[in-house]
Amino acid sequence: MPKALKIAPPDDVLTMLEAGVAGDRVAFDGGSVQLIDAVERGHKVALHAIERNAPVRKFGFPIGRATRSIAAGEHVHVHNLQTALAGQHSYAFDTGANVVTPLPSTATFMGYRRADGRVGTRNEIWVLPTVGCVARTAERIARQAEARVAHLVDGVHAFAHPHGCSQLGHDLDGTRAILASLACHPNAAGAVIVGLGCEENQVAALLERIPQARRGSIRFLVAQASADEMAEGVALVEELARAAMAVRSPAGLDALVLGVKCGGSDGLSGLTANPLVGRMADHVTGAGGSAILTEIPEIFGAEHLLMARAASRATFDAIVTLVNGFKQHFIDHGEPVSENPSPGNIAGGITTLEEKSLGAVQKGGTSAVVDVIDYGVQVRARGLTVLEAPGNDAVSSTALAAAGATVILFTTGRGTPLGFPVPTVKIASNHDLAVRKPGWIDFDAGMVLDAGMDAADAALLQRIIAIASGEETAAERNGEREIAIWKRGVTL
Structure with missing residues (x-):
């Protein structure tokens, strides 16, 4: 195997495919360079001398500036290269001439077609806690339910998180948006939303973010209001799983x-x-x-x-x-x-x-x-x-x-x-x-x-x-x- 990836100008550095020791010669398009330093795989070596403060190029673009003079064949890394990034920039719009239109592919996969036209790659039931206080409860519901419905769906999964309470404004809205979008995912044939009852992320507010057409595959329970949240949660998963039976199609x-x-x-x-x-x-x-x-x-x-x-x-x-x-x-x-x-x-x-x-x-x-x-x-x-x-x-x-x-x-x-x-x-x-x-x-x-x-x-x-x-x-x-x-x- 060559010790370096072949590249073309205008790059100033070469990425090593395997480790090289001082004295090794590594090839690149248009020439070769002798290593001054030992260089590990994945690290860079200078193709030519680079002056202090000069931009250093890789992928055809600058990746920073040299902090000192760098000799050809020298290891280029944090000891002699630093970022040139600063704060915000102004940018100019062009016509999109850099777009390459890919050729269409005729490949197919076997997926689950949903009523809204989307296609899932899995047919699962997801259990989503509104708040961290019932995260483990959601996991227990998923574990118990999966044993009962494994023959009906591809899996039952709970997704624990520590949020949903003691949050305000935009922060709370982000938590709610993520959970609502997950509940609507095409890989989830159904979702059980498990709330505690006293949290900021109330079940009712979360449901408002879910389109009406999707709500038929959503169930929810509030643990503080349930006589037995485990039994209720497992029953809701079973109900959704029986309705979610589906077959893959091209x-x-x-x-x-x-x-x-x-x-x-x-x-x-x-x-x-x-x-x-x-x-x-x-x-x-x-x-x-x-x-x-x-x-x-x-x-x-x-x-x-x-x-x-x-x-x-x-x-x-x-x-x-x-x-x-x-x-x-x-x-x-x-x-x-x-x-x-x-x-x-x-x-x-x-x-x-x-x-x-x-x-x-x-x-x-x-x-x-x-x-x-x-x-x-x-x-x-x-x-x-x-x-x-x-x-x-x-x-x-x-x-x-x-x-x-x-x-x-x-x-x-x-x-x-x-x-x-x-x-x-x-x-x-x-x-x-x-x-x-x-x-x-x-x-x-x-x-x-x-x-x-x-x-x-x-x-x-x-x-x-x-x-x-x-x-x-x-x-x-x-x-x-x-x-x-x-x-x-x-x-x-």
């Missing part, structure tokens, strides 16, 4: 809603797993389906690439407002907008937020950005949508599920066992992770480096189709099903 990729996410990224994520997921987003949007990109603080430094693909001036303005608003949120709390990457990202070779973001936005593919939606809102357009949510893995993945994603593609270079309400496909950026953690990883995107992007594209698409058709992900097999709600306001 559906095109136009019926798929794909959420895209990265977590625990490394230096190879932006070269293998993320662009590969971008191709999956293009397959789905090209077929007339929907893809959702989020993690707004992890597009800082690369937001111009999404803005250049805005389908309209209104969408462009919405992206600008979202990005600058998120930056102002950091500034208002006295935090720099560049307080990223994480320690794990840095250990994996990512140096600055610009580098992380330029890799991360590739998950959105190349199609036009057609919509921007607020946290807790369900996807409403076919094509690529940008969703308001932070970078935190659990919070952003929960937001993707609430927005209507029926499958989440989650790329990682470091690994994580977490799973979320919908099938979460873990895609390793490198062979080593896939080999070390087969109980976590569903697909090895390291094959991009061996077999090429086209072969990896075909293999991953088939894997997604199998999972959307019912094959379990690693997280599902492990019982990893979590939600996390974004807490932004004061706590009473």
